[in-house]
Amino acid sequence: MTDYTRKRISVNQIKIHMELAENVIAPNGMLLIPKDTSITEKHIFRMNLYQILSVVIKEYSPIIDATETLTVQERQDYNKEHPGSDQESIVAYEPKSINYQNFKETFVQVESSVKNELLAISDGKSIDPERLIKSTETLMGSLRLKSELFNYMNHLRSDIGHTYVHSLNVSMLCNIFGHWLKMPSDEIEDLTLAGLVHDIGKTQIDQAILNKPGRLSEEEFITVKQHALLGYNLLKDQDIPERVKQGVLMHHERNDGSGYPFGLKGDSISDFGKILAILDTYDAMTSNRTYHQKFSPFKVIQMFEQESYGFLDARFLYIFLENIAHNYLGESVRLSDQRKGKIIFIHNTSPSKPIVQVNQEIIDLMTSPHLAIEEIL
Numbered sequence: 001m002t003d004y005t006r007k008r009i010s011v012n013q014i015k016i017h018m019e020l021a022e023n024v025i026a027p028n029g030m031l032l033i034p035k036d037t038s039i040t041e042k043h044i045f046r047m048n049l050y051q052i053l054s055v056v057i058k059e060y061s062p063i064i065d066a067t068e069t070l071t072v073q074e075r076q077d078y079n080k081e082h083p084g085s086d087q088e089s090i091v092a093y094e095p096k097s098i099n100y101q102n103f104k105e106t107f108v109q110v111e112s113s114v115k116n117e118l119l120a121i122s123d124g125k126s127i128d129p130e131r132l133i134k135s136t137e138t139l140m141g142s143l144r145l146k147s148e149l150f151n152y153m154n155h156l157r158s159d160i161g162h163t164y165v166h167s168l169n170v171s172m173l174c175n176i177f178g179h180w181l182k183m184p185s186d187e188i189e190d191l192t193l194a195g196l197v198h199d200i201g202k203t204q205i206d207q208a209i210l211n212k213p214g215r216l217s218e219e220e221f222i223t224v225k226q227h228a229l230l231g232y233n234l235l236k237d238q239d240i241p242e243r244v245k246q247g248v249l250m251h252h253e254r255n256d257g258s259g260y261p262f263g264l265k266g267d268s269i270s271d272f273g274k275i276l277a278i279l280d281t282y283d284a285m286t287s288n289r290t291y292h293q294k295f296s297p298f299k300v301i302q303m304f305e306q307e308s309y310g311f312l313d314a315r316f317l318y319i320f321l322e323n324i325a326h327n328y329l330g331e332s333v334r335l336s337d338q339r340k341g342k343i344i345f346i347h348n349t350s351p352s353k354p355i356v357q358v359n360q361e362i363i364d365l366m367t368s369p370h371l372a373i374e375e376i377l
């Protein structure tokens, strides 16, 4: 077999088909993915859930095509530097609708003001919760339909590569989820604010570590993990509700105790902490660069269904997945056998396997385990 070198990379640099040079071990010592495994989407999802930060992969040489394993950003940069090499344009996946373009323009403006606001808070300025909440509400207001958010977010991720996109995404998800949970309006506002500031502790961490493309040392990983506590410390004397502060502190805790900073379990984790954990994981996972070009929300819902019970709060997770799936009722889809159809019913017990009508045939994906929704058309 070809010789390879071992390379430690952070989880957000992993691409499908890379091969592991070392076992991936969960924080509780359990073997998560064995050495020599070829990475699939499911493995990446599992690593996100267990909050694995880095893995050791095999790097074979010589590399046949230098562009083959590039991330989306790298490929865009490469294409800029090598005009005419863009055989598989990333931009082609961007919807051209006026609605999306308007949303994107508003997003870029709001993102820049949120960034300035969060940096100022990090420098000790008093937080202005109303102004921050207004940022997310402005964005939500620029959507013609709330259900557009999930598709738009997916395109924005490949379109705008800024750090604060994640904060805004999680904040919008918080806002929509608050409505799904039928929270009172003051609680929805607090949850929206918690989404915006959940990673504010990262402003206190050396940006060179956060943006480092290559290998991170164990100490650097420990530093990155401190952001939850650093964020809480930044906010603890601010005049905002305690549930927002607790949410920031606990957004990396996991139901089974495998999270950080305290390894809290179940009911010791606040509701805002549990909700942020779900939405943070959802955004991290769906924004993983390996998903950009062929993103099926139903695949993601299925992975959440199969993998995340025990880690994430089942009650909140269930409501979240069911509502996402309902967004796609009536949409045209392509099945894994390449047939095209329309989603006509979502099962409450298994939102990832709806009933699809293909011409005159009704296909229940719950009773057709060999079939899945490959793509929303």
Ligand SMILES: [Fe+2]
Residues within 6 Å of the ligand: 198, 199, 227, 251, 252, 280
């Ligand atoms: Fe975080």
